[in-house]
Amino acid sequence: MFKVRKSTYYLVFLVSCLAMFVAMTLHVRYGQAEAKTGSEYRASLAEKLMITDLCLFTEARYTRHPSMADLDTPFQDHPVSLEHFPSGSFVSPPDFTARLHELIH
Amino acid sequence: MSSFINRHRNIIDFALSSLLRRKIKNISLLGVYTLIIFVLASLIFFVHALRREAALILKNAPDMVVQRLMAGRHELIPVDYGQKISSIRGVQDVVPRLWGYYFDPAIGSNYTVMVPRDNMVQPDNIIIGTGVARVRKASVRDLIAFQAYDKTPLLLMIQQILPYESELVAADLILMSEQDFQSMFNLPKGYATDLAVSVANPRELVTVATKIAEQFPDTRPILKSEILRTYDSVFDWRGGMMIVIMSAAILSFIIFAWDKATGLSAEERKEIGILKSIGWETSDVLFLKFWEGIVISLSAFLCGVLLAYGHVFFFSATIFEHALKGWSILYPQFRLVPAIDAFQLTVLFALSVLPYTVATIVPAWLAASADPDAAMRS
Incomplete structure (x- = not known):
């Protein structure tokens, strides 16, 4: 009786995974083309309303509008108060802000 | 082989x-x-x-946003500053932005309240983001009760709900007329939250920002590149x-x-x-x-x-x-x-x-x- 080798099973598995990788790449292209209208709408809305930040975290002012936040905002409650909003750990101040701030002031 | x-x-x-x-x-x-x-x-x-x-x-975000700082905190900026800033060489346009936050005690969530530039919202009406509509279980032409600065109720009707595509930028947004914004927050006359500045030549942005910071030492200019860098980090x-x-x-x-x-x-x-x-x-x-x-x-x-x-x-x-x-x-x-x-x-x-x-x-x-x-x- 013909018996399928274990290596054949593994090769089939590898080829299927690679085919899914190719499908994933195609899905990225298709998804980006499909979402173009939505992305353009978001960009035009941001331009029209002069929006400066994405709506990612609504729990605190400085996480809702991180680019508009004062440099010392996370410590506003007390000079040595620790960050207490979970999303604060995802947002760090850009280096350039600090540098420009120092340059100007 | x-x-x-x-x-x-x-x-x-x-x-x-x-x-x-x-x-x-x-x-x-x-x-x-x-x-x-x-x-x-x-x-x-x-x-x-x-x-x-x-x-x-954010590629079309304002070229620069000018904030006023007082005691290390963001403070309302006089609209007069805008008139003086617009006279700086290279500045194309200065638009005062009116925006703020509203805490909804009924739901316990924070909204971003904003006055759009053109009169896209009629007085006594609001345009809301899908997130606000979801948490308030509201639909078009529903009335939403807000609390004004003096705790008096402010009833506003939903004129439009922004489409789902806007969720990433406007889920918590409430757009209202300048008149309703004043009724809600009682901003002093002649003040705005900040100023959006357009500069004709992007290479002059840093020069213009430096001039603004020199002329108005209590301000903090935020460049578009910094806004973009924020999301890089x-x-x-x-x-x-x-x-x-x-x-x-x-x-x-x-x-x-x-x-x-x-x-x-x-x-x-x-x-x-x-x-x-x-x-x-x-x-x-x-x-x-x-x-x-x-x-x-x-x-x-x-x-x-x-x-x-x-x-x-x-x-x-x-x-x-x-x-x-x-x-x-x-x-x-x-x-x-x-x-x-x-x-x-x-x-x-x-x-x-x-x-x-x-x-x-x-x-x-x-x-x-x-x-x-x-x-x-x-």
């Missing part, structure tokens, strides 16, 4: 049989390995797609939560590699000894261990990455949702546009597959170089 393929197919057959002999150990190893790669790849996909989206959305690997995830993953890889590199079990040494005594060459044994390592690490990499792709782009990264939501009541429900960062995936491949495979080969090479008799007796 065919003899080369046949030789390797035979070795792969043997490697798979060898792995299946220690089924439970290897399946659990594969499961944990896949899980770690899944978490890391999900993070890579999520962050890359989000940064790409931020760059696309969101989910930076140095951030608290990110470093925890990364260190957990790196530590797991070290444990895997350590487990392999510290040596083979007595059973595995015996197996190598038997193989050598029946005529296997050292190179065959090394190929066997190489394929064992590849089967585990490559399978884990492929499955982990594919699962992560589905998790982020088909299921909106549900596993991360609780961490991202934090304590916010109103959380945007958006589906990210698929995007892959090939460089980061290559780095993940190099860091996950290669060390494990190398760590599998090295102790096998040491055992295979020894005398078969000694290896079988050990």
Whole structure:
């Protein structure tokens, strides 16, 4: 009786995974083309309303509008108060802000 | 060529049989390995797609936003400043922005309230984001009761709900007329939240910003490049939560590699000894261990990455949702546009597959170089 080798099973598995990788790449292209209208709408809305930040975290002012936040905002409650909003750990101040701030002031 | 393929197919057959002999150990190893790669790849996909989206959305953000600071805090800015700023050479336009936050005690969530430039909202009406409509269970022409600054009720009718596509920028947004904004917040006359400044030549932005800071020492100009950089640094690997995830993953890889590199079990040494005594060459044994390592690490990499792709782009990264939501009541429900960062995936491949495979080969090479008799007796 013909018996399928274990290596054949593994090769089939590898080829299927690679085919899914190719499908994933195609899905990225298709998804980006499909979402173009939505992305353009978001960009035009941001331009029209002069929006400066994405709506990612609504729990605190400085996480809702991180680019508009004062440099010392996370410590506003007390000079040595620790960050207490979970999303604060995802947002760090850009280096350039600090540098420009120092340059100007 | 065919003899080369046949030789390797035979070795792969043997490697798979060898792995299946220690089924439970290897399946659990594969499961944990896949899980770690899944978490890391999900993070890579999520962050890359989000940064790409931020760059696309914010490419038309104001050239510069001028804030006034008082005692280290953001303060209302006199509209007069705008008139003086517009006389600076190179400044094209200065628009005072009226915006603020409203805490809704009924729901416990925060909204961003904004007055649009053109009169797109009629007095006594509002345009709301889908997030606000969701938490307030409201639809068009419903009345929403707000509390004005003096605790008097302010009833506003929903003129429009922004479409779902706007969720990532406007989920918590309430657009209202200037008149209603004044009734709600009682801003002093002649003041705005900040000023949006357009500059004709982008290369003059820093010069204009320096002039503004010199003329108005109590202001802080924020350039568009800084706004964009903010989103480049969101989910930076140095951030608290990110470093925890990364260190957990790196530590797991070290444990895997350590487990392999510290040596083979007595059973595995015996197996190598038997193989050598029946005529296997050292190179065959090394190929066997190489394929064992590849089967585990490559399978884990492929499955982990594919699962992560589905998790982020088909299921909106549900596993991360609780961490991202934090304590916010109103959380945007958006589906990210698929995007892959090939460089980061290559780095993940190099860091996950290669060390494990190398760590599998090295102790096998040491055992295979020894005398078969000694290896079988050990």
